[in-house]
Amino acid sequence: HQQNSNVLITFYRCSTDALAAGLLHHEYDIIFTWDSTNLKTQEGVACRTVEKARLVVALYAGHPLAQRQQLRRQELRGETILYMSPDAADDSYGDAFFMQLYNEAGYKPNILFRSADTESILMMVSAEEGISILPAYCVEKLYNADNLVFVPLIGEGEVEEIIAAWQTTNPNPALARFLAMTPPQWE
Known part of the structure; x- marks a missing residue:
């Protein structure tokens, strides 16, 4: 925006399915999202990887695994999961990816609660209702979080x-300028 002051940049926070639908219906020029709808396979849609965010297990302080330095999904068998979903639908492409990781770990997760709302999930973990797996960027600023x-x-x-x-056919010149300025670490 500082280099292109005549360009209006507006941010919207929506579920991944709403973002994908908005892109496909030309409501948004570009979206940043988990690929829960498998946009990469949509004809006329171009994608670049922005980040591969590491995952963390959110535990309450008294949990037996809370003192560990790292965990594997296999070690979470039998735990009550507060599931951070990328999508409102129960059977999204993103959910299928994460359910496959549980399958490869040898079990089906015991999901007590499902939400795309990080704050609700963290409040429930803090209240010792279960544990969750979240992207690290959701929790990086939570220093000394209660329990x-x-x-x-x-x-x-x-x-x-x-x-x-x-959309590859989007004629907006601001989008073309933005894409030309993207960081080299974007794949």
Whole structure:
């Protein structure tokens, strides 16, 4: 915006399915999202990976695993899961990806609560209702959080991919300028 002061930048926070629908219906020029709708396979949509965010296990301080330096998904068998969902639908592409990780760990998760609302999930973890797996960026600024501990989740595929997506036929010149200015670490 500072380099293009005549361009209006507006931010919207929506569920991943609402963002994808907005992009496909030309309401947004570009979106940044988990790919819960498999936008990468949509004809006429281009995507770039912005970040591969590491995942952490959110535990209450008294939990037996709270003192660990790292955890694997296999070690969470039998735990009550407060599930951070990328989408409002129960069977999204993003959910299928994470459910496959549980399957590969050898179990089906015991999901007590499902939400895209990080704050609600963290309040429930703090109240010792269960544990959760969240992207690290959701908790990085929570220093000395009341009754919360965050332990890195390690293993193959234990990341959340954040993508930028846009319509390849979008004629907006500001979008073209923005894409030309994107950081080199974007794939």
